[in-house]
Amino acid sequence: MARKTGSRAEITGPLIRRAALSLFARHGYAAVSMRRIAAEVGVQAGTLYLYTSDKQSLLFELMRSHMEELLAAWGREPKGKEPPARLAAFVRFHIRFHLERPEAVFLAYMELRSLVPENFARIEALRQRYEDALADILRAGIAAGRFQVADLRLATMSIIAMLTGVNTWYRDGGRLSREEVGEIYVEMVGRLVGPDRGAAPDPGVFGER
Amino acid sequence: MARKTGSRAEITGPLIRRAALSLFARHGYAAVSMRRIAAEVGVQAGTLYLYTSDKQSLLFELMRSHMEELLAAWGREPKGKEPPARLAAFVRFHIRFHLERPEAVFLAYMELRSLVPENFARIEALRQRYEDALADILRAGIAAGRFQVADLRLATMSIIAMLTGVNTWYRDGGRLSREEVGEIYVEMVGRLVGPDRGAAPDPGVFGER
């Protein structure tokens, strides 16, 4: 598989994906033409079709690879054993991972409606798996008496929404570092699911890494 | 101003706005043509230009009127006096108002990037005013010792994000009614900002209507 000298195609393919990702994220799938993507890469429009079967596949591949990287990265993440530690790990992971690739995140959330139904279903299935990862943590914590939530699904959706919302306002060089934001969200999410502090079996444990 | 018989124009204008709102929300601004909007209304494309100066103004007017209705409706809302009651009112109001007009909400959040810079700034200013309404409640509650948050701005953004997130999953006829969802969110938001229950001056008060 691996070669000593990368052929031109091995470079152009990723360049096209990067250009498409950036343009789709900034202007929207429908508003970006194949010619504009080609111009960004420095080739003619026809060349794009040596690397993708059509515009829809280009979008779908960007979204699919983003979602699979997300799941794979969470799979590799050290998580701790107890539910509170796992939840804190999820919060830190989500914020870090999402802030590292804002364009892919934006695309994955905004262009679902641009996918043909079959592709939509495949992306939706991946998104669901990620959501389940969080729901599983909450469920385990509830079973262990470490969390107390009125409704598992609503708590799951709330947490995902508030975490993903960070991408809409966070800017590098702002008042808080990514890590500081992460810690504040760990604390807020902890309150959201935590039993009252006084009643907690081990109050100090939640913040543990 | 008011006439006995509405002229045709007084009907067609709103019809165009409704059709544009629905199509823009479902397929995206860039993906919807003026001809398609016209077809939905049952007129020719040229007719649209008797009611709007161009496609961009059509989008902007939809977003502007949505944001101004939001601010006006919150202004009319009975809010209670104490910060905890005001926060609960905000949560209930936000969920109810947003679930009542999913298309306008979707448009206002997804098509910001389709606005020319001047229009973007005007919508952004309105959004900021709404965000400030929530921040003011939290600030008052913190000053009164009723809330305890690590960071005012992050708490504000978190709450807005989790509330708006309801629109992405709520479906009528599902497991929970709008009111039930509202109450669960009142409780979750209460935990997010609440001092530990044991330390609260008046623990039972938060849920009050």
Add this chain to the structure above:
DNA sequence: GCTTGGCATGAACGCCCGTTCAGTTAATCT
């Protein structure tokens, strides 16, 4: 009954769209 004016048409303008493909280039292999 005639005029006025609001309302709508439908053709036209210049331009850009996604996609295809015969042909050209330049690097690699024998």
Add this chain to the structure above:
DNA sequence: AGATTAACTGAACGGGCGTTCATGCCAAGC
């Protein structure tokens, strides 16, 4: 050196785009 082939071009296809405007219709006002 000649053949092969991967990479890319640039023109072309049919069609849709936002917007304009001369023209026609028809109900209301005189």
